[in-house]
Amino acid sequence: METMFRMNFGEELQVGEMLVVENGSTSERYLIRVMDIEHGADAEETDWMLTEAGLILRMDAHDADYDFDSVKSRLFCTGICAPLGCVGEAFRKTKTIPQHFSTVRRTSIDDYQFLKSSLGDIQVGNLRSGDHVLDFPVGISGKALPHHIGIFATTGMGKSNLMKNLALSCMRLRKYGFMVLDPHGEYYDGGESEKKGLKHAGMDDALVVFSSRKLDGPYNTLHVAASEIQIADLENLYEFSGAQLEFMNSAQYRFGDTWLTDINDKSVQEIIKTLGEGKYHEGTINVVKRRLESLFRFDLISRDPKLSITNHIIDCLHDGKVVLVDTSNMYEAEELLISTVLSRAIFEKNKALYADKAKFDKVPPTLIALEEAQRVLTESKGSIFAQIAREGRKFKTGLCAVSQQPKLIDSEIISQFNTLFILGLADRRDREILRNSAKQDISQLDNEIQMLMPGEDLIASPFTPFAVPVKIYLYEDYLKKVASEGETRKRFRKTPVGAAFY
Ligand SMILES: Nc1ncnc2c1ncn2[C@@H]1O[C@H](COP(=O)(O)OP(=O)(O)OP(=O)(O)O)[C@@H](O)[C@H]1O
Ligand SMILES: [Mg+2]
Numbered sequence: 001m002e003t004m005f006r007m008n009f010g011e012e013l014q015v016g017e018m019l020v021v022e023n024g025s026t027s028e029r030y031l032i033r034v035m036d037i038e039h040g041a042d043a044e045e046t047d048w049m050l051t052e053a054g055l056i057l058r059m060d061a062h063d064a065d066y067d068f069d070s071v072k073s074r075l076f077c078t079g080i081c082a083p084l085g086c087v088g089e090a091f092r093k094t095k096t097i098p099q100h101f102s103t104v105r106r107t108s109i110d111d112y113q114f115l116k117s118s119l120g121d122i123q124v125g126n127l128r129s130g131d132h133v134l135d136f137p138v139g140i141s142g143k144a145l146p147h148h149i150g151i152f153a154t155t156g157m158g159k160s161n162l163m164k165n166l167a168l169s170c171m172r173l174r175k176y177g178f179m180v181l182d183p184h185g186e187y188y189d190g191g192e193s194e195k196k197g198l199k200h201a202g203m204d205d206a207l208v209v210f211s212s213r214k215l216d217g218p219y220n221t222l223h224v225a226a227s228e229i230q231i232a233d234l235e236n237l238y239e240f241s242g243a244q245l246e247f248m249n250s251a252q253y254r255f256g257d258t259w260l261t262d263i264n265d266k267s268v269q270e271i272i273k274t275l276g277e278g279k280y281h282e283g284t285i286n287v288v289k290r291r292l293e294s295l296f297r298f299d300l301i302s303r304d305p306k307l308s309i310t311n312h313i314i315d316c317l318h319d320g321k322v323v324l325v326d327t328s329n330m331y332e333a334e335e336l337l338i339s340t341v342l343s344r345a346i347f348e349k350n351k352a353l354y355a356d357k358a359k360f361d362k363v364p365p366t367l368i369a370l371e372e373a374q375r376v377l378t379e380s381k382g383s384i385f386a387q388i389a390r391e392g393r394k395f396k397t398g399l400c401a402v403s404q405q406p407k408l409i410d411s412e413i414i415s416q417f418n419t420l421f422i423l424g425l426a427d428r429r430d431r432e433i434l435r436n437s438a439k440q441d442i443s444q445l446d447n448e449i450q451m452l453m454p455g456e457d458l459i460a461s462p463f464t465p466f467a468v469p470v471k472i473y474l475y476e477d478y479l480k481k482v483a484s485e486g487e488t489r490k491r492f493r494k495t496p497v498g499a500a501f502y
Pocket of ligand 1: 153154155156157158159160161162454456471472473475
Protein backbone atom coordinates (compact mmCIF):
# COMPACT_ATOMS: atom_id res chain seq x y z
CA MET A 1 0.00 0.00 0.00
CA GLU A 2 3.00 2.24 -0.34
CA THR A 3 5.02 3.22 -3.38
CA MET A 4 8.35 4.98 -3.12
CA PHE A 5 10.14 6.90 -5.78
CA ARG A 6 13.34 8.83 -6.03
CA MET A 7 13.85 12.35 -7.29
CA ASN A 8 16.95 14.29 -8.17
CA PHE A 9 18.24 16.96 -5.85
CA GLY A 10 16.34 20.24 -6.21
CA GLU A 11 13.21 18.77 -7.81
CA GLU A 12 10.05 20.14 -6.22
CA LEU A 13 7.48 17.91 -4.59
CA GLN A 14 4.55 18.51 -2.24
CA VAL A 15 2.67 16.38 0.20
CA GLY A 16 -0.77 15.82 -1.33
CA GLU A 17 0.45 16.05 -4.90
CA MET A 18 -0.89 13.42 -7.29
CA LEU A 19 1.49 11.82 -9.77
CA VAL A 20 1.38 9.21 -12.47
CA VAL A 21 3.55 6.10 -12.57
CA GLU A 22 3.91 4.77 -16.11
CA ASN A 23 3.88 1.00 -16.14
CA GLY A 24 6.70 -0.04 -18.44
CA SER A 25 5.55 -0.28 -22.02
CA THR A 26 1.88 -0.98 -21.17
CA SER A 27 -0.77 1.68 -21.60
CA GLU A 28 -1.77 1.25 -17.96
CA ARG A 29 -0.74 3.86 -15.47
CA TYR A 30 -0.97 4.19 -11.73
CA LEU A 31 -2.21 7.28 -9.98
CA ILE A 32 -0.42 7.90 -6.67
CA ARG A 33 -0.65 10.56 -3.97
CA VAL A 34 2.34 11.84 -2.02
CA MET A 35 1.94 11.22 1.72
CA ASP A 36 5.40 12.14 2.90
CA ILE A 37 8.79 13.25 1.63
CA GLU A 38 12.19 12.26 3.00
CA HIS A 39 15.80 13.25 2.42
CA GLY A 40 18.22 10.68 1.15
CA ALA A 41 21.87 10.35 0.08
CA ASP A 42 23.94 7.70 -1.61
CA ALA A 43 26.54 6.98 1.02
CA GLU A 44 28.15 3.98 2.65
CA GLU A 45 27.66 5.30 6.16
CA THR A 46 24.05 5.51 7.34
CA ASP A 47 24.55 8.84 9.11
CA TRP A 48 26.54 10.47 6.32
CA MET A 49 24.10 13.36 5.95
CA LEU A 50 24.35 14.15 9.66
CA THR A 51 28.15 14.05 9.57
CA GLU A 52 28.27 16.30 6.49
CA ALA A 53 25.89 18.75 8.14
CA GLY A 54 28.30 18.94 11.07
CA LEU A 55 31.16 19.59 8.67
CA ILE A 56 29.18 22.42 7.00
CA LEU A 57 28.50 24.04 10.36
CA ARG A 58 32.16 23.90 11.34
CA MET A 59 33.24 25.35 7.97
CA ASP A 60 30.61 28.05 8.31
CA ALA A 61 32.08 29.05 11.65
CA HIS A 62 35.40 29.59 9.89
CA ASP A 63 33.81 31.41 6.93
CA ALA A 64 34.87 28.60 4.62
CA ASP A 65 32.65 27.39 1.78
CA TYR A 66 31.48 23.80 1.54
CA ASP A 67 31.74 22.36 -1.96
CA PHE A 68 28.08 21.65 -2.38
CA ASP A 69 28.22 20.95 -6.12
CA SER A 70 30.49 17.98 -5.59
CA VAL A 71 27.87 16.13 -3.51
CA LYS A 72 24.69 17.14 -5.35
CA SER A 73 24.64 14.03 -7.50
CA ARG A 74 24.57 11.92 -4.32
CA LEU A 75 21.59 13.75 -2.86
CA PHE A 76 17.97 12.93 -3.53
CA CYS A 77 14.50 12.99 -2.02
CA THR A 78 12.15 10.07 -1.66
CA GLY A 79 8.46 10.54 -2.18
CA ILE A 80 6.36 8.11 -0.14
CA CYS A 81 3.06 7.63 -1.84
CA ALA A 82 -0.25 5.86 -1.50
CA PRO A 83 -1.65 4.29 -4.65
CA LEU A 84 -5.03 5.76 -5.61
CA GLY A 85 -5.83 3.44 -8.43
CA CYS A 86 -4.84 2.04 -11.75
CA VAL A 87 -6.03 3.72 -14.92
CA GLY A 88 -6.29 1.55 -17.98
CA GLU A 89 -9.41 0.94 -20.02
CA ALA A 90 -11.27 1.92 -16.85
CA PHE A 91 -10.31 2.95 -13.35
CA ARG A 92 -9.78 0.21 -10.81
CA LYS A 93 -8.35 -0.21 -7.35
CA THR A 94 -4.71 -1.22 -7.31
CA LYS A 95 -4.27 -4.90 -6.71
CA THR A 96 -0.98 -4.90 -8.57
CA ILE A 97 2.10 -2.72 -8.38
CA PRO A 98 3.98 -1.01 -11.21
CA GLN A 99 7.23 -2.50 -12.48
CA HIS A 100 10.52 -1.67 -10.79
CA PHE A 101 12.05 1.64 -11.81
CA SER A 102 8.95 2.85 -13.62
CA THR A 103 8.92 6.48 -14.67
CA VAL A 104 7.06 8.87 -12.39
CA ARG A 105 5.67 12.06 -13.91
CA ARG A 106 3.43 14.95 -13.03
CA THR A 107 -0.21 14.72 -14.05
CA SER A 108 -2.08 16.65 -16.71
CA ILE A 109 -5.83 17.16 -17.06
CA ASP A 110 -6.03 14.18 -19.43
CA ASP A 111 -5.03 11.86 -16.61
CA TYR A 112 -8.20 12.69 -14.70
CA GLN A 113 -10.83 12.19 -17.38
CA PHE A 114 -11.97 8.97 -15.70
CA LEU A 115 -13.08 11.04 -12.69
CA LYS A 116 -15.66 12.98 -14.69
CA SER A 117 -18.33 10.30 -14.54
CA SER A 118 -18.24 10.15 -10.74
CA LEU A 119 -18.33 13.90 -10.15
CA GLY A 120 -21.62 15.76 -9.96
CA ASP A 121 -23.16 18.97 -11.22
CA ILE A 122 -23.11 20.94 -7.95
CA GLN A 123 -19.77 22.61 -8.63
CA VAL A 124 -17.61 23.81 -5.77
CA GLY A 125 -14.11 24.27 -7.14
CA ASN A 126 -11.28 22.88 -9.24
CA LEU A 127 -9.24 19.73 -8.90
CA ARG A 128 -6.06 20.28 -6.97
CA SER A 129 -2.79 18.40 -6.85
CA GLY A 130 -0.84 19.63 -3.81
CA ASP A 131 -1.40 23.34 -4.25
CA HIS A 132 -1.37 23.24 -8.06
CA VAL A 133 -4.87 24.03 -9.25
CA LEU A 134 -5.99 22.31 -12.44
CA ASP A 135 -8.60 23.63 -14.84
CA PHE A 136 -10.89 20.71 -14.01
CA PRO A 137 -14.17 21.58 -12.25
CA VAL A 138 -15.20 19.40 -9.34
CA GLY A 139 -18.68 19.11 -7.92
CA ILE A 140 -20.86 16.74 -5.97
CA SER A 141 -23.86 14.96 -7.31
CA GLY A 142 -27.46 15.71 -6.32
CA LYS A 143 -27.90 12.12 -5.23
CA ALA A 144 -25.34 12.81 -2.49
CA LEU A 145 -27.59 15.40 -0.84
CA PRO A 146 -29.98 13.07 1.02
CA HIS A 147 -26.97 11.03 2.11
CA HIS A 148 -25.95 14.00 4.24
CA ILE A 149 -22.96 16.26 3.98
CA GLY A 150 -20.43 17.31 6.59
CA ILE A 151 -18.31 20.45 6.22
CA PHE A 152 -15.57 20.38 8.79
CA ALA A 153 -12.71 22.78 9.38
CA THR A 154 -10.93 24.86 11.93
CA THR A 155 -12.09 28.46 12.02
CA GLY A 156 -11.15 30.56 9.00
CA MET A 157 -10.43 27.62 6.71
CA GLY A 158 -13.35 28.31 4.36
CA LYS A 159 -16.55 26.61 5.52
CA SER A 160 -18.82 29.59 4.90
CA ASN A 161 -17.19 30.31 1.56
CA LEU A 162 -17.87 26.70 0.53
CA MET A 163 -21.49 26.96 1.64
CA LYS A 164 -21.98 30.00 -0.58
CA ASN A 165 -20.55 28.07 -3.53
CA LEU A 166 -22.94 25.19 -2.88
CA ALA A 167 -25.84 27.64 -2.74
CA LEU A 168 -24.79 29.43 -5.92
CA SER A 169 -24.47 26.13 -7.79
CA CYS A 170 -27.92 25.06 -6.57
CA MET A 171 -29.36 28.42 -7.67
CA ARG A 172 -27.90 27.89 -11.13
CA LEU A 173 -29.26 24.36 -11.42
CA ARG A 174 -32.75 24.85 -9.96
CA LYS A 175 -32.93 21.08 -9.42
CA TYR A 176 -32.40 20.78 -5.70
CA GLY A 177 -33.99 22.32 -2.63
CA PHE A 178 -31.41 23.91 -0.35
CA MET A 179 -32.27 25.63 2.92
CA VAL A 180 -29.45 27.59 4.52
CA LEU A 181 -29.92 28.55 8.17
CA ASP A 182 -27.72 31.53 8.81
CA PRO A 183 -27.16 32.48 12.47
CA HIS A 184 -24.20 34.75 11.62
CA GLY A 185 -25.88 36.95 9.00
CA GLU A 186 -23.09 36.32 6.50
CA TYR A 187 -24.85 34.73 3.55
CA TYR A 188 -27.29 37.37 2.34
CA ASP A 189 -24.90 40.19 1.53
CA GLY A 190 -21.56 38.67 2.56
CA GLY A 191 -21.60 40.24 6.02
CA GLU A 192 -18.39 42.20 5.57
CA SER A 193 -17.91 44.98 3.04
CA GLU A 194 -15.34 43.20 0.87
CA LYS A 195 -17.31 39.94 0.78
CA LYS A 196 -20.22 39.06 -1.45
CA GLY A 197 -23.36 37.12 -0.56
CA LEU A 198 -26.12 35.19 -2.26
CA LYS A 199 -27.99 38.34 -3.24
CA HIS A 200 -25.09 39.36 -5.48
CA ALA A 201 -25.76 36.39 -7.75
CA GLY A 202 -28.76 38.33 -9.04
CA MET A 203 -30.80 35.14 -9.38
CA ASP A 204 -33.95 36.43 -7.75
CA ASP A 205 -36.10 33.64 -9.16
CA ALA A 206 -33.90 31.01 -7.52
CA LEU A 207 -33.41 32.58 -4.10
CA VAL A 208 -35.99 33.20 -1.40
CA VAL A 209 -34.95 35.02 1.74
CA PHE A 210 -36.55 34.98 5.18
CA SER A 211 -35.21 37.20 7.89
CA SER A 212 -36.10 38.51 11.31
CA ARG A 213 -33.91 41.58 10.84
CA LYS A 214 -34.14 44.31 8.21
CA LEU A 215 -32.27 43.49 5.03
CA ASP A 216 -31.30 45.69 2.14
CA GLY A 217 -33.30 43.94 -0.57
CA PRO A 218 -36.38 41.78 -1.00
CA TYR A 219 -37.07 39.39 1.85
CA ASN A 220 -39.94 37.86 3.83
CA THR A 221 -40.29 38.35 7.56
CA LEU A 222 -39.72 35.28 9.66
CA HIS A 223 -42.68 33.94 11.59
CA VAL A 224 -43.64 30.54 12.85
CA ALA A 225 -47.05 29.84 14.24
CA ALA A 226 -47.18 28.95 17.93
CA SER A 227 -49.31 25.95 16.95
CA GLU A 228 -46.36 24.50 15.02
CA ILE A 229 -44.08 24.30 18.03
CA GLN A 230 -43.91 20.93 19.71
CA ILE A 231 -42.81 20.06 23.19
CA ALA A 232 -39.91 18.12 21.67
CA ASP A 233 -38.73 21.31 19.98
CA LEU A 234 -38.63 23.11 23.29
CA GLU A 235 -36.81 20.19 24.88
CA ASN A 236 -34.04 20.81 22.38
CA LEU A 237 -33.52 24.24 23.83
CA TYR A 238 -34.07 23.90 27.54
CA GLU A 239 -33.70 21.30 30.20
CA PHE A 240 -37.12 20.51 31.66
CA SER A 241 -37.78 18.51 34.79
CA GLY A 242 -40.21 15.61 34.72
CA ALA A 243 -42.88 17.73 36.45
CA GLN A 244 -42.44 20.59 33.97
CA LEU A 245 -42.79 18.21 31.00
CA GLU A 246 -45.83 16.64 32.52
CA PHE A 247 -47.34 20.09 33.00
CA MET A 248 -46.70 21.03 29.34
CA ASN A 249 -48.18 17.77 28.10
CA SER A 250 -51.24 18.29 30.18
CA ALA A 251 -51.57 21.90 29.00
CA GLN A 252 -51.24 20.81 25.38
CA TYR A 253 -53.94 18.22 25.90
CA ARG A 254 -56.25 20.67 27.67
CA PHE A 255 -55.69 23.81 25.56
CA GLY A 256 -55.11 22.14 22.19
CA ASP A 257 -53.33 24.04 19.41
CA THR A 258 -53.16 27.25 21.40
CA TRP A 259 -51.38 25.68 24.40
CA LEU A 260 -48.21 27.70 23.97
CA THR A 261 -49.90 31.08 23.84
CA ASP A 262 -52.31 30.06 26.58
CA ILE A 263 -49.49 29.22 28.99
CA ASN A 264 -47.87 32.52 28.11
CA ASP A 265 -51.00 34.69 28.33
CA LYS A 266 -52.96 33.18 31.20
CA SER A 267 -52.13 33.76 34.84
CA VAL A 268 -50.81 30.94 36.98
CA GLN A 269 -54.09 30.87 38.87
CA GLU A 270 -56.13 30.59 35.67
CA ILE A 271 -53.96 27.73 34.45
CA ILE A 272 -54.23 25.89 37.75
CA LYS A 273 -57.97 26.28 37.67
CA THR A 274 -58.21 24.81 34.17
CA LEU A 275 -55.83 21.91 34.73
CA GLY A 276 -57.09 21.04 38.16
CA GLU A 277 -56.21 22.33 41.64
CA GLY A 278 -53.18 20.78 43.31
CA LYS A 279 -51.96 18.95 40.23
CA TYR A 280 -49.04 21.22 39.39
CA HIS A 281 -46.89 23.29 41.64
CA GLU A 282 -47.01 27.05 41.11
CA GLY A 283 -43.20 27.08 40.81
CA THR A 284 -43.30 24.52 38.00
CA ILE A 285 -45.74 26.59 35.99
CA ASN A 286 -43.76 29.75 36.61
CA VAL A 287 -40.51 28.25 35.33
CA VAL A 288 -42.20 27.16 32.10
CA LYS A 289 -43.88 30.55 31.73
CA ARG A 290 -40.56 32.36 32.14
CA ARG A 291 -38.94 30.23 29.44
CA LEU A 292 -41.79 30.84 27.01
CA GLU A 293 -41.73 34.57 27.76
CA SER A 294 -38.30 34.81 26.21
CA LEU A 295 -39.64 33.13 23.06
CA PHE A 296 -42.46 35.62 22.74
CA ARG A 297 -40.16 38.59 23.28
CA PHE A 298 -39.66 39.17 19.57
CA ASP A 299 -42.34 39.20 16.98
CA LEU A 300 -41.19 35.78 15.90
CA ILE A 301 -43.90 33.45 17.07
CA SER A 302 -47.24 34.39 15.63
CA ARG A 303 -50.49 33.55 17.33
CA ASP A 304 -52.24 33.26 14.00
CA PRO A 305 -51.68 29.80 12.51
CA LYS A 306 -52.17 31.28 9.04
CA LEU A 307 -49.18 33.52 9.52
CA SER A 308 -46.75 30.64 9.30
CA ILE A 309 -43.99 30.56 6.71
CA THR A 310 -43.21 26.85 6.85
CA ASN A 311 -45.51 25.90 3.98
CA HIS A 312 -44.10 28.69 1.85
CA ILE A 313 -40.57 27.45 2.54
CA ILE A 314 -41.47 23.86 1.71
CA ASP A 315 -43.06 24.97 -1.59
CA CYS A 316 -39.92 26.91 -2.52
CA LEU A 317 -37.69 23.93 -1.73
CA HIS A 318 -39.88 21.61 -3.76
CA ASP A 319 -39.59 24.12 -6.58
CA GLY A 320 -35.80 23.69 -6.53
CA LYS A 321 -34.98 27.01 -4.93
CA VAL A 322 -32.43 28.09 -2.37
CA VAL A 323 -34.08 29.31 0.82
CA LEU A 324 -32.00 31.51 3.07
CA VAL A 325 -33.19 31.90 6.65
CA ASP A 326 -31.32 34.70 8.39
CA THR A 327 -31.64 34.39 12.16
CA SER A 328 -28.66 36.56 13.00
CA ASN A 329 -30.41 38.99 15.35
CA MET A 330 -31.88 36.25 17.49
CA TYR A 331 -30.74 34.73 20.74
CA GLU A 332 -29.43 31.22 20.38
CA ALA A 333 -32.53 29.62 21.87
CA GLU A 334 -34.83 31.33 19.36
CA GLU A 335 -32.55 30.63 16.46
CA LEU A 336 -32.44 26.93 17.34
CA LEU A 337 -36.20 26.89 17.79
CA ILE A 338 -36.75 28.30 14.29
CA SER A 339 -34.22 25.86 12.81
CA THR A 340 -35.88 22.97 14.61
CA VAL A 341 -39.45 23.86 13.64
CA LEU A 342 -38.56 24.43 9.97
CA SER A 343 -36.44 21.30 9.69
CA ARG A 344 -39.13 19.19 11.31
CA ALA A 345 -41.76 20.58 8.94
CA ILE A 346 -39.64 19.86 5.85
CA PHE A 347 -38.75 16.36 7.00
CA GLU A 348 -42.31 15.49 7.94
CA LYS A 349 -43.72 16.84 4.70
CA ASN A 350 -41.32 14.75 2.63
CA LYS A 351 -42.03 11.76 4.82
CA ALA A 352 -45.77 12.21 4.34
CA LEU A 353 -45.35 12.44 0.56
CA TYR A 354 -43.42 9.17 0.52
CA ALA A 355 -46.66 7.21 0.56
CA ASP A 356 -47.77 8.81 -2.73
CA LYS A 357 -45.23 7.62 -5.25
CA ALA A 358 -46.25 9.98 -8.05
CA LYS A 359 -45.93 13.00 -5.80
CA PHE A 360 -42.80 11.78 -4.03
CA ASP A 361 -41.03 11.24 -7.35
CA LYS A 362 -41.43 14.94 -8.05
CA VAL A 363 -39.84 16.00 -4.76
CA PRO A 364 -36.27 17.15 -5.47
CA PRO A 365 -33.47 16.10 -3.12
CA THR A 366 -33.53 18.60 -0.28
CA LEU A 367 -30.63 19.73 1.87
CA ILE A 368 -30.84 21.57 5.19
CA ALA A 369 -27.64 23.35 6.13
CA LEU A 370 -26.90 24.03 9.73
CA GLU A 371 -23.99 26.06 11.13
CA GLU A 372 -22.34 25.07 14.41
CA ALA A 373 -24.01 21.70 14.02
CA GLN A 374 -22.22 20.22 17.03
CA ARG A 375 -24.74 22.11 19.19
CA VAL A 376 -27.60 19.85 18.19
CA LEU A 377 -25.84 16.65 17.17
CA THR A 378 -24.09 15.70 20.39
CA GLU A 379 -26.57 12.92 21.03
CA SER A 380 -27.92 10.36 18.62
CA LYS A 381 -31.42 10.66 20.05
CA GLY A 382 -33.54 13.67 20.73
CA SER A 383 -33.24 16.44 18.21
CA ILE A 384 -34.97 16.48 14.86
CA PHE A 385 -31.55 16.93 13.27
CA ALA A 386 -30.38 13.62 14.69
CA GLN A 387 -33.56 12.04 13.37
CA ILE A 388 -33.01 13.50 9.89
CA ALA A 389 -29.43 12.20 9.95
CA ARG A 390 -30.72 8.72 10.74
CA GLU A 391 -33.83 8.57 8.56
CA GLY A 392 -33.69 11.44 6.07
CA ARG A 393 -32.07 9.50 3.25
CA LYS A 394 -35.20 7.53 2.52
CA PHE A 395 -37.27 10.70 2.41
CA LYS A 396 -34.91 12.73 0.21
CA THR A 397 -34.03 15.00 3.11
CA GLY A 398 -30.36 15.55 3.81
CA LEU A 399 -28.54 17.44 6.50
CA CYS A 400 -25.49 19.57 5.78
CA ALA A 401 -23.67 19.94 9.06
CA VAL A 402 -21.09 22.69 9.32
CA SER A 403 -18.80 22.46 12.31
CA GLN A 404 -15.40 23.40 13.66
CA GLN A 405 -15.44 20.50 16.08
CA PRO A 406 -16.58 17.23 14.56
CA LYS A 407 -15.30 15.46 17.69
CA LEU A 408 -18.29 16.83 19.58
CA ILE A 409 -20.77 15.20 17.20
CA ASP A 410 -22.14 11.81 18.19
CA SER A 411 -20.18 9.07 16.43
CA GLU A 412 -23.27 7.22 15.22
CA ILE A 413 -24.61 10.42 13.65
CA ILE A 414 -21.34 11.38 12.04
CA SER A 415 -21.15 7.97 10.40
CA GLN A 416 -24.38 8.89 8.57
CA PHE A 417 -22.61 11.72 6.77
CA ASN A 418 -21.59 10.13 3.52
CA THR A 419 -19.96 13.12 1.88
CA LEU A 420 -17.32 14.90 3.91
CA PHE A 421 -15.76 18.18 2.92
CA ILE A 422 -12.57 18.17 4.93
CA LEU A 423 -10.80 21.51 5.01
CA GLY A 424 -7.82 22.29 7.25
CA LEU A 425 -8.27 20.68 10.68
CA ALA A 426 -5.66 21.45 13.29
CA ASP A 427 -6.99 19.22 16.06
CA ARG A 428 -5.80 15.61 16.02
CA ARG A 429 -8.97 14.25 17.63
CA ASP A 430 -11.14 15.99 15.03
CA ARG A 431 -9.12 14.33 12.29
CA GLU A 432 -9.35 10.97 14.01
CA ILE A 433 -13.14 11.17 14.17
CA LEU A 434 -13.36 11.91 10.46
CA ARG A 435 -10.88 9.17 9.65
CA ASN A 436 -13.10 6.67 11.40
CA SER A 437 -16.34 7.82 9.83
CA ALA A 438 -15.24 8.60 6.25
CA LYS A 439 -16.53 6.26 3.61
CA GLN A 440 -13.06 6.09 2.09
CA ASP A 441 -9.79 5.24 3.73
CA ILE A 442 -8.33 8.63 4.48
CA SER A 443 -5.87 7.39 7.10
CA GLN A 444 -2.97 8.16 4.80
CA LEU A 445 -4.07 11.75 4.34
CA ASP A 446 -3.40 12.90 7.87
CA ASN A 447 -0.25 14.84 6.93
CA GLU A 448 -2.04 16.52 4.07
CA ILE A 449 -5.10 17.54 6.12
CA GLN A 450 -2.85 19.29 8.62
CA MET A 451 -1.21 21.27 5.83
CA LEU A 452 -4.31 22.45 4.01
CA MET A 453 -4.55 26.19 3.43
CA PRO A 454 -7.88 28.09 3.44
CA GLY A 455 -10.06 26.83 0.60
CA GLU A 456 -8.03 23.66 0.09
CA ASP A 457 -10.27 20.71 0.60
CA LEU A 458 -10.60 16.95 0.37
CA ILE A 459 -13.98 15.53 -0.58
CA ALA A 460 -14.42 12.02 0.77
CA SER A 461 -17.56 10.27 -0.43
CA PRO A 462 -18.66 6.85 -1.58
CA PHE A 463 -19.49 8.33 -4.97
CA THR A 464 -15.87 8.92 -6.03
CA PRO A 465 -13.09 6.31 -6.27
CA PHE A 466 -10.86 8.18 -3.80
CA ALA A 467 -10.95 11.31 -1.65
CA VAL A 468 -10.78 14.07 -4.25
CA PRO A 469 -8.50 17.05 -3.52
CA VAL A 470 -10.13 20.32 -4.48
CA LYS A 471 -9.36 24.01 -4.41
CA ILE A 472 -12.73 25.49 -3.53
CA TYR A 473 -13.53 28.59 -5.59
CA LEU A 474 -13.31 31.83 -3.69
CA TYR A 475 -17.02 32.75 -3.81
CA GLU A 476 -16.35 36.22 -5.19
CA ASP A 477 -14.37 34.62 -8.06
CA TYR A 478 -17.05 32.01 -8.66
CA LEU A 479 -19.63 34.79 -8.99
CA LYS A 480 -17.50 36.42 -11.69
CA LYS A 481 -17.00 33.09 -13.46
CA VAL A 482 -20.75 32.44 -13.47
CA ALA A 483 -21.45 35.94 -14.74
CA SER A 484 -18.91 35.65 -17.55
CA GLU A 485 -20.24 32.22 -18.59
CA GLY A 486 -23.71 33.76 -18.76
CA GLU A 487 -22.39 36.56 -20.94
CA THR A 488 -20.65 34.14 -23.30
CA ARG A 489 -23.80 32.10 -23.64
CA LYS A 490 -25.78 35.24 -24.49
CA ARG A 491 -23.23 36.35 -27.07
CA PHE A 492 -23.30 33.04 -28.91
CA ARG A 493 -27.04 32.80 -28.95
CA LYS A 494 -28.16 33.05 -32.57
CA THR A 495 -29.42 36.46 -33.58
CA PRO A 496 -32.89 36.09 -35.07
CA VAL A 497 -33.07 37.01 -38.75
CA GLY A 498 -36.84 37.27 -38.94
CA ALA A 499 -40.06 36.16 -37.38
CA ALA A 500 -42.21 33.34 -38.67
CA PHE A 501 -45.97 33.74 -38.75
CA TYR A 502 -48.88 31.61 -39.76
N1 LIG B 1 -11.69 28.82 -1.44
C1 LIG B 1 -11.02 29.85 -0.95
N2 LIG B 1 -10.08 30.45 -1.68
C2 LIG B 1 -9.38 31.49 -1.20
N3 LIG B 1 -9.55 31.99 0.03
C3 LIG B 1 -10.46 31.45 0.82
C4 LIG B 1 -11.25 30.34 0.37
N4 LIG B 1 -12.09 30.00 1.37
C5 LIG B 1 -11.84 30.84 2.39
N5 LIG B 1 -10.87 31.71 2.06
C6 LIG B 1 -10.34 32.79 2.91
O1 LIG B 1 -10.51 32.46 4.26
C7 LIG B 1 -11.35 33.40 4.91
C8 LIG B 1 -12.26 32.71 5.90
O2 LIG B 1 -13.18 31.90 5.21
P1 LIG B 1 -14.59 31.49 5.84
O3 LIG B 1 -15.23 32.66 6.45
O4 LIG B 1 -15.31 30.76 4.81
O5 LIG B 1 -14.09 30.52 7.01
P2 LIG B 1 -14.95 29.67 8.04
O6 LIG B 1 -14.37 28.31 8.04
O7 LIG B 1 -16.39 29.81 7.73
O8 LIG B 1 -14.61 30.38 9.41
P3 LIG B 1 -15.49 30.41 10.75
O9 LIG B 1 -15.31 29.09 11.42
O10 LIG B 1 -14.84 31.50 11.53
O11 LIG B 1 -16.90 30.69 10.36
C9 LIG B 1 -12.12 34.08 3.78
O12 LIG B 1 -12.46 35.39 4.12
C10 LIG B 1 -11.14 34.06 2.65
O13 LIG B 1 -10.26 35.15 2.73
MG1 LIG C 1 -18.04 30.51 8.80
